[in-house]
Amino acid sequence: MESTGGQVAYSHGGFSLDSTGAGAVSRGFDTFRHGWQTQVGGAFPLPAFSQATTGDFRVRSRVAKVRDVAITDLDSASVIRTAGTPYGYADQARMYVVRRGTWTLGGAPDRAEHTVSAGQFLLRHGRPLHFGAAPHTTVQIITLPAAAFEPRLRNQSITASADSAEMRLLLAHTNMVHATVTDLGPAGVVAAHGALIELAKAVAAGRFDDTEPGLRPALNRAAKGLADRHLADPELSPAMLARELNVSVRTLQRAFTEAGESVSSYIRHRRLDEARRALTAQSRLPSVAELAAHWQFSDSSHFIRAFKKRYGQTPFEYARSAGTTGS
Incomplete structure (x- = not known):
């Protein structure tokens, strides 16, 4: 336009x-x-x-x-x-x-x-x-x-x-x-444009002004993309993401808080999402123990509780309602 x-x-x-x-x-x-x-x-x-x-x-x-x-x-x-x-x-x-x-x-x-x-x-x-x-x-x-x-x-x-x-x-x-x-x-045009300019300048200078509030949406999105690529990595954490993005953990947490969630909650929810897909999308249904280990939950009980809290069903109940058999 x-x-x-x-x-x-x-x-x-x-x-x-x-x-x-x-x-x-x-x-x-x-x-x-x-x-x-x-x-x-x-x-x-x-x-x-x-x-x-x-x-x-x-x-x-x-x-x-x-x-x-x-x-x-x-x-x-x-x-x-x-x-x-x-x-x-x-x-x-x-x-x-x-x-x-x-x-x-x-x-x-x-x-x-x-x-x-x-x-x-x-x-x-x-x-x-x-x-x-x-x-x-x-x-x-x-x-x-x-x-x-x-x-x-x-x-x-x-x-x-x-x-x-x-x-x-x-x-x-x-x-x-x-x-x-x-x-x-x-207002969105002004915000998007300002962030583009500031981030391009950061690339040229080799440093990012992590106190600039207008750049927090970009930081949030970059951190989510990085987390999504490392969901099965046992080292994935707020500290790891902050280190990879060259910001403080506090700055990263602030970018997520403004979007209405914490870094740890995002990681946990994405891991549960992937586990839920595995209960219906694979030819061989994984066991609860396998899912818990692969998606970095401390044990099966912890995984089952987190799964039920998010989806209202245990993994077995979810798999059965989806037409597959649970473990």
């Missing part, structure tokens, strides 16, 4: 595209360009793309714009390559976060000046560059106002690992923006 007059400060928009299916390839690039023009707008001009790219645009993409920040996720099954240098980016910086494959940028289509490999990011301000990638590349491109990084970044680049605590927080927030951008009201 494009806003005018006094509403410019609250402009936002977004769209998603999957042109990997056989019927969508022929119109994939046109659909992407239309979405970009209507939802992102002229403040973020698209470059000219190569004929190979426009003719075979097989990508999964989602794009979000919040004021003067644009977030573009690309998961490409085809070549992505520009054919002309983009214009209009003099006052913008770009961050390329590569999850799979390799992203290249150069002053000419055949001369790479920067190569960003999987697990790395490049934050760059300067003259526009061609860019491209081979098939099976996954990248997030965040376009930001250059003023947020001055004077540190003027006409310079920063390349580093994308596995830092600061980057985890930024990516958690960009995922949240993608999920909510079309529903944001004016």
